Amino acid sequence: xxxxRKLEILVVDDDEGHVELVRRNLRRGGVNNxxxxxxxxxxxxxxxFRQGQYSSRTNGNLLILLDINMPGSVDxxxxxxxxxxxxxxxxxxxIMLTTTDDPREVERCYELGCNVYMMKPVDPAAFVDAVARLxxxxxxxxxxxxxxxxx
Amino acid sequence: xxxxxDLSIKKxxxxxxxxxxxxxxxLAGSALAVYGVQSYRQTxxxxxxxxxxMIAFSTTxxxxxxxxxxxxxxxxxxxxxxxxxFAGIYTPDGRNFATYTRSDVKGGAxxxxxxxxxxxxxxxxxxxxxxxRIGPAGRPLGYVFLRADLVELTQxxxxxxxxxxxxxxxxxxxxxxxxxVLQREIxxxxxxxxxTARTVTLERNYxxxxxxxxxxxxxxxxxxxxxxxDEIQNRDTELRAVNxxxxxxxxxxxxxxxEVEAFVYIVSHDLRGPxxxxxxxxxxxxxxxxxxxxxxxxxxxxxxVEREVKExxxxxxxxxxxxxxxxxxxxxxxxxxLLALSRTGxxxxxxxxxxxxxxxxxxxxxxKLGIEATGxxxxxxxxxxxxxxxxxVGQVLSNLVSNSVRYLQPGRGGRIEIGGVExxxxxxxxxxxxxxxxxxxxxxxxxxxxxxxxxxxAEGEGIGLATVKVIVERHGGRIWAESTEGQGTTFHFTLxxxxxAERAER
Numbered sequence: 003x004x005x006x007r008k009l010e011i012l013v014v015d016d017d018e019g020h021v022e023l024v025r026r027n028l029r030r031g032g033v034n035n036x037x038x039x040x041x042x043x044x045x046x047x048x049x050x051f052r053q054g055q056y057s058s059r060t061n062g063n064l065l066i067l068l069d070i071n072m073p074g075s076v077d078x079x080x081x082x083x084x085x086x087x088x089x090x091x092x093x094x095x096x097i098m099l100t101t102t103d104d105p106r107e108v109e110r111c112y113e114l115g116c117n118v119y120m121m122k123p124v125d126p127a128a129f130v131d132a133v134a135r136l137x138x139x140x141x142x143x144x145x146x147x148x149x150x151x152x153x
Numbered sequence: 154x155x156x157x158x159d160l161s162i163k164k165x166x167x168x169x170x171x172x173x174x175x176x177x178x179x180l181a182g183s184a185l186a187v188y189g190v191q192s193y194r195q196t197x198x199x200x201x202x203x204x205x206x207m208i209a210f211s212t213t214x215x216x217x218x219x220x221x222x223x224x225x226x227x228x229x230x231x232x233x234x235x236x237x238x239f240a241g242i243y244t245p246d247g248r249n250f251a252t253y254t255r256s257d258v259k260g261g262a263x264x265x266x267x268x269x270x271x272x273x274x275x276x277x278x279x280x281x282x283x284x285x286r287i288g289p290a291g292r293p294l295g296y297v298f299l300r301a302d303l304v305e306l307t308q309x310x311x312x313x314x315x316x317x318x319x320x321x322x323x324x325x326x327x328x329x330x331x332x333x334v335l336q337r338e339i340x341x342x343x344x345x346x347x348x349t350a351r352t353v354t355l356e357r358n359y360x361x362x363x364x365x366x367x368x369x370x371x372x373x374x375x376x377x378x379x380x381x382x383d384e385i386q387n388r389d390t391e392l393r394a395v396n397x398x399x400x401x402x403x404x405x406x407x408x409x410x411x412e413v414e415a416f417v418y419i420v421s422h423d424l425r426g427p428x429x430x431x432x433x434x435x436x437x438x439x440x441x442x443x444x445x446x447x448x449x450x451x452x453x454x455x456x457x458v459e460r461e462v463k464e465x466x467x468x469x470x471x472x473x474x475x476x477x478x479x480x481x482x483x484x485x486x487x488x489x490x491l492l493a494l495s496r497t498g499x500x501x502x503x504x505x506x507x508x509x510x511x512x513x514x515x516x517x518x519x520x521k522l523g524i525e526a527t528g529x530x531x532x533x534x535x536x537x538x539x540x541x542x543x544x545x546v547g548q549v550l551s552n553l554v555s556n557s558v559r560y561l562q563p564g565r566g567g568r569i570e571i572g573g574v575e576x577x578x579x580x581x582x583x584x585x586x587x588x589x590x591x592x593x594x595x596x597x598x599x600x601x602x603x604x605x606x607x608x609x610x611a612e613g614e615g616i617g618l619a620t621v622k623v624i625v626e627r628h629g630g631r632i633w634a635e636s637t638e639g640q641g642t643t644f645h646f647t648l649x650x651x652x653x654a655e656r657a658e659r
Contacts, residue, residue: 019430026437071422101425102492104418122429 031130043076182317224251502542509536529567539648
């Protein structure tokens with residue numbers, strides 16, 4: 003329970019409606035963790051790697067809900083790839099959010115090491131269940147302190 | 154003989170030349186020799202006959218006067234004639250009167266009795282013998298006998314042979330030289346032709362040409378060969394152009410296909426984004442209304458306000474939400490259908506020999522409940538085996554049969570016939586029903602996506618026939634329908650026969 007409370011949930015989706023729905027669903031499901039919402043892959047990378055405008059954020063345990071399809075050069079798959087390629091951050095649990103169950107996309111996410119994928123619209127019960135499962139079975143790691151460069 | 158057939162043209166020509174020249178010379182030489190021998194013999198016979206007559210004439214007095222010495226002297230004059238080896242004069246009773254023997258002849262050869270007393274002449278072995286009467290026929294004085302040997306003739310024949318051989322040798326050498334030149338004239342164009350033909354076959358180079366060196370048949374042949382090459386080169390060029398165009402078109406087509414697939418994918422994907430919001434926030438609204446209704450439960454409101462609020466919360470808002478929800482659900486089904494269709498076009502087929510009877514039995518089994526519910530009669534005749542992907546072809550059968558079942562004419566006993574025949578290079582299968590049929594106006598759009606012609610009869614997104622068409626065409630087959638509205642529909646589709654469907658596997 004303590005680890006769950008410390009867990010910070012990062013929701014990344016370019017669709018503000020989706021972000022809001024996820025936020026409401028989580029709250030309704032009884033999840034009271036700190037929640038950060040971002041609307042681009044670039045911002046998500048800055049946040050996770052504590053760079054750019056997020057260079058001075060406090061370090062905490064993260065659970066990332068990541069939309070697969072986002073505009074721009076850094077989409078969800080790219081964010082996933084970059085995090086999984088980093089030895090210090092590859093164990094951050096990531097739930098991929100998709101709008102289709104297209105096998106190609108799902109396969110690509112699993113190949114890159116995502117833990118769970120969920121199809122939107124997200125069913126609150128299934129969602130909370132998945133989050134709880136991840137919290138229970140995946141040890142949340144602390145990202146080591148880094149000397150972030152001030153913007 | 155077969156060895157000769159296998160020789161190169163050059164060698165054949167050489168052999169022919171040698172044989173012809175040799176045979177001609179040998180024949181000519183032999184003819185000369187035979188003629189020479191013949192004429193020598195005739196001359197000899199004539200000359201010796203004259204000689205014998207002369208001896209007979211000049212020895213007549215010697216015989217009359219019984220002067221043996223005079224006769225011997227006359228015979229001795231024969232020394233001047235080296236061909237005569239022996240001569241003798243005999244009395245009519247066969248007694249020796251006088252003889253002459255050439256100096257080199259050993260011992261006078263015996264003269265047979267008949268030859269001493271009878272006229273005769275002829276060749277005998279290596280000799281020519283001749284007897285002549287001396288004196289009148291009725292009362293002969295004696296006989297002269299001459300014998301010549303044929304040494305000279307043998308020498309002459311040997312000379313002939315020598316001359317022939319010498320000529321033969323010289324002729325062969327000369328004709329060999331001439332043949333070499335001629336051979337080159339004949340063999341070279343042929344060899345050129347061979348080289349050209351090899352170049353064409355081995356390098357597939359149709360630009361080379363053989364050189365025509367003459368206007369004879371070989372020149373004509375070379376010309377014809379070159380004309381043929383022209384034709385081949387033209388066709389090759391055309392073929393290459395057509396191939397290039399075909400490859401280009403195929404590439405273009407597959408690129409367009411990919412574009413369409415990507416488009417369908419992106420569209421359905423992007424359409425889902427807003428849809429998620431519509432669905433999600435509809436639910437949120439529903440929840441909010443529920444909460445609001447619960448909160449108002451205990452509140453006291455003016456009766457008319459309460460009635461109005463109640464109307465809004467219990468009827469108007471849920472009604473609006475039902476419409477939104479129904480539309481979003483429909484929207485989602487359409488998108489899913491599109492995605493499924495695009496997936497059918499992409500899925501890799503595993504082509505194998507299919508027992509269509511087995512496949513149909515399994516299909517009918519899975520549709521059993523629906524068929525039984527309509528009470529329709531299903532008549533199946535044996536189907537020929539085809540090559541295809543089992544799942545996909547099963548999908549085709551299932552779609553067509555369930556369409557027939559779904560669109561039966563209400564109030565008429567349903568009857569569905571399924572069969573197949575081998576036709577040319579493909580098998581044609583059909584599913585025939587006595588259902589409602591297809592409206593004339595709808596026939597053109599029959600296989601298009603989202604087309605529904607009897608929405609009152611059955612649920613669906615209208616992608617069944619579009620999917621079926623994609624599957625059949627990916628197998629290299631064709632699908633079409635024959636239908637009379639109100640009477641029934643027959644769907645026909647073709648599939649490749651065994652061993653004919655490599656192109657379906659891509």
